[in-house]
Amino acid sequence: MLLIDCPYCGPRSEIEFRCGGESHVQRPGPHDAASDEQWADYLFYRHNPKGEHRERWLHMAGCGQWFNVARDTVTHKITAIYRMGETIDAGAGS
Amino acid sequence: MPDPQILLARAPSPAAGFVRPTLALEIEDIALAKLRVHGPDADGRFASITGNAPPPLRRQVVQNDLTFVWLAPGEWLICGGEEAVAAWLAQSDLRDDEAALALDITHGRTAFVLTGSDARDVLAAHCPLDLWDKSFRVDDVARSLLGDTTMVIARLADLDGAPRFRIVVDQSMAAYAARVLARG
Numbered sequence: 685m686l687l688i689d690c691p692y693c694g695p696r697s698e699i700e701f702r703c704g705g706e707s708h709v710q711r712p713g714p715h716d717a718a719s720d721e722q723w724a725d726y727l728f729y730r731h732n733p734k735g736e737h738r739e740r741w742l743h744m745a746g747c748g749q750w751f752n753v754a755r756d757t758v759t760h761k762i763t764a765i766y767r768m769g770e771t772i773d774a775g776a777g778s
Numbered sequence: 779m780p781d782p783q784i785l786l787a788r789a790p791s792p793a794a795g796f797v798r799p800t801l802a803l804e805i806e807d808i809a810l811a812k813l814r815v816h817g818p819d820a821d822g823r824f825a826s827i828t829g830n831a832p833p834p835l836r837r838q839v840v841q842n843d844l845t846f847v848w849l850a851p852g853e854w855l856i857c858g859g860e861e862a863v864a865a866w867l868a869q870s871d872l873r874d875d876e877a878a879l880a881l882d883i884t885h886g887r888t889a890f891v892l893t894g895s896d897a898r899d900v901l902a903a904h905c906p907l908d909l910w911d912k913s914f915r916v917d918d919v920a921r922s923l924l925g926d927t928t929m930v931i932a933r934l935a936d937l938d939g940a941p942r943f944r945i946v947v948d949q950s951m952a953a954y955a956a957r958v959l960a961r962g
Contacts, residue, residue: 692851693836693920697906700923745923747850 686760691767692747704740706730707752708771734758740768791888791949793956800940801894803959809863809884810946811856812849813870816877820852823878827870838919838932847919847932855930855946856880857889888952890945891934892959897941900962907931909943925958927951 686698712718712726731737739753754764754772764772795803815823824832828846832854833839838847843862847855856863863882872878892901898909904925908914919932927947934942947955 696922699906745928746921747853749850 686762688741688753688762689765690743690746690749691751691765692749693743696743696746700743700745702742702744704742704750707738707740736763791952793888793890793952795890795956796960798894798896801892801896801900801962803956804891804893806889806891806944808857808889809860809882810887810889811863811867811880811882811884813854813856814879815852817852824854827872827878827880836918836920838917845932847930849919849921849930857944857946860884886949887946888949888955890947890952890956890959891942892945893937893940893942895940896962897943900959901931901943903962904958905929905931909933909941924955927955929955 689695712722737757741753752766821832833848844858870880872880907922930946932944
């Protein structure tokens with residue numbers, strides 16, 4: 685069980701949250717200039733690293749807000765939590 | 779002003795309370811409203827609507843006859859007597875406001891008060907929050923899980939040394955929530 689530090693509600697149990705997959709996925713554009721490969725990559729392909737991964741999480745049973753989590757996919761250690769619209773440097777939380 | 783011709787159905791809650799020596803569950807006869815404000819300065823907008831500063835994060839404040847409960851950024855629950863909540867809704871009149879919304883949600887929710895020395899133990903069996911004194915003080919609030927449903931929980935002032943919690947759930951889940959709390 686993870687203890688996730690919601691930026692608004694504080695530390696809460698993992699069962700209150702839903703993981704929304706990889707964060708910082710950029711939509712290609714302008715739309716008429718995006719190739720089929722770029723569009724397919726945007727829709728279907730995601731990184732699957734062994735190590736630090738940036739993810740979107742939703743505090744579904746709490747404040748209902750989305751935020752970003754940097755989590756190690758091997759150890760589950762959370763190294764950084766930051767709000768939507770914010771960025772952190774690679775490995776900044778570790 | 780709300781249209782007096784439109785009366786929302788306020789059927790009695792299907793849930794039932796109980797009283798035991800160390801635990802009591804009572805259905806609270808209060809009205810509930812929700813205020814939502816969109817945009818970057820939600821707290822400033824709250825102050826201009828209510829005339830008071832918003833409650834701090836994860837806290838509730840009592841102002842006159844109403845309790846303002848923080849739910850999320852830009853989202854508050856307003857609890858109080860039927861007349862006080864109706865008067866507040868009429869006075870705030872946000873019908874033409876594109877960034878703020880105030881709604882009476884009494885008909886869709888059931889409020890309980892859970893009291894007694896066993897209250898924390900019973901809640902601990904069905905809710906992932908730490909509700910002990912050190913981490914959940916009087917007037918702290920949280921939205922969380924209660925079994926398979928969600929709830930808003932607020933700690934009220936203790937009664938005879940025993941903790942007291944206000945628990946608000948969807949009305950359709952009220953009977954389930956009462957059963958869960960009765961089972962312990």
